[in-house]
Amino acid sequence: MARVAFLGLGVMGYPMAGHLAARGHEVAVWNRTAAKAEAWAAQHGGRVARTAREAAAGAEFVMACVGNDDDLRQVCRGADGAFAGMQPGAVFVDHTTVSAAVTRELAAEATEAGLGFVDAPVSGGQAGAENGQLSVMCGGTPGDYARAEPVIAAYAKICRLMGASGAGQLTKMCNQIAIAGVVQGLAESLHFAEKAGLSIADVVEVISQGAAGSWQMANRYQTMAENRFDFGFAVDWMRKDLGICLATADETGASLPATALVDQFYKDVQNMGGGRWDTSSLIARLRK
Incomplete structure (x- = not known):
């Protein structure tokens, strides 16, 4: 010990x-x-x-x-x-x-x-x-x-x-980049299901068993459907992290167009008063 x-x-x-x-x-x-x-x-x-x-x-x-x-x-x-x-x-x-x-x-x-x-x-x-x-x-x-x-x-x-030193932080940036895209895709999928008159629970039960399945889908689809965003990592912190990702991309020459776009979507959520909502709140922006 x-x-x-x-x-x-x-x-x-x-x-x-x-x-x-x-x-x-x-x-x-x-x-x-x-x-x-x-x-x-x-x-x-x-x-x-x-x-x-x-x-x-x-x-x-x-x-x-x-x-x-x-x-x-x-x-x-x-x-x-x-x-x-x-x-x-x-x-x-x-x-x-x-x-x-x-x-x-x-x-x-x-x-x-x-x-x-x-x-x-x-x-x-x-x-x-x-x-x-x-x-x-x-x-x-x-x-x-x-x-x-x-x-x-x-x-x-x-x-x-x-x-070497810094590699852990660079890997965490990879993590946040991947999450940003997945959450936006999930938000659009659930929003589309709503507009199409489908049962979100039934849709997720079917598509989660195929290539669309993800941790975000399994753990956040129900709270997203219910417009509840008091779970997990806050939008304010995600924007801080994505800012680090985008600044580092400028330094390394990496291209992150989708990440930059989702970062602006999170800015919209902040402007809606959702800075302390969790990151799944991207769907709220689509519903407004």
């Missing part, structure tokens, strides 16, 4: 840290809203820290799951940042979805300080985090990954090293 710090107790981080405690790891937690950390400790035990540095002190592994590039920089750097509290040889594991650029930037700083660094964004949503069934895509050195993987296993269905 390891001494672990977990920084960021949002809808993903809270249950992920819980799985670490359930596996018997010694867990210290920090969250910008201290009440969330206190609630976690009351439920799972462990130690509540006042700063990221305090949480990281003495930890063999420091896990982070925060909001964006700037949040990650703030958690890592400065007098109260995690890097200042970590001991040489400790490994920082970043589960935040951020740019590959900030990952490489912080990984270089960690290396200079004698620390390991693994970028390890996740896919599977809130349900995957709660059930310990996340897909974890990693970047970093083989040595750092080999040390971190048994700890990550507490909440992973699959965990794989994809390449």
Whole structure:
């Protein structure tokens, strides 16, 4: 069992840290809203820290799951940042979805300080985090990954090293690009069924058994049909992720026309007041 710090107790981080405690790891937690950390400790035990540095002190592994590039920089750097509290040889594991650029930037700083660094964004949503069934895509050195993987296993269905620092974030971009297209296609399919006077349940029962079947169809068609969008990953966060994808595509020369279009569709959803709706809410735009 390891001494672990977990920084960021949002809808993903809270249950992920819980799985670490359930596996018997010694867990210290920090969250910008201290009440969330206190609630976690009351439920799972462990130690509540006042700063990221305090949480990281003495930890063999420091896990982070925060909001964006700037949040990650703030958690890592400065007098109260995690890097200042970590001991040489400790490994920082970043589960935040951020740019590959900030990952490489912080990984270089960690290396200079004698620390390991693994970028390890996740896919599977809130349900995957709660059930310990996340897909974890990693970047970093083989040595750092080999040390971190048994700890990550507490909440992973699959965990794989994809390449050097930043490769995990690039793989997560592939994930978000694929999801965007699938959700838009599903939204249009269900909308078409409605307009054609078909039973959505019957349509899905038939087409899900063929080439059209997908995780999104199996898990979201019913709530989409019922106009309920309080499940899983929020539109605001998806737009953040797609912005990273599109910016990276410009840097690499990749062409993402469908992704750019769906990003604008999500902007429409935001303008409808749906920024906190889940990503399946693309169908609401078609119904307006």
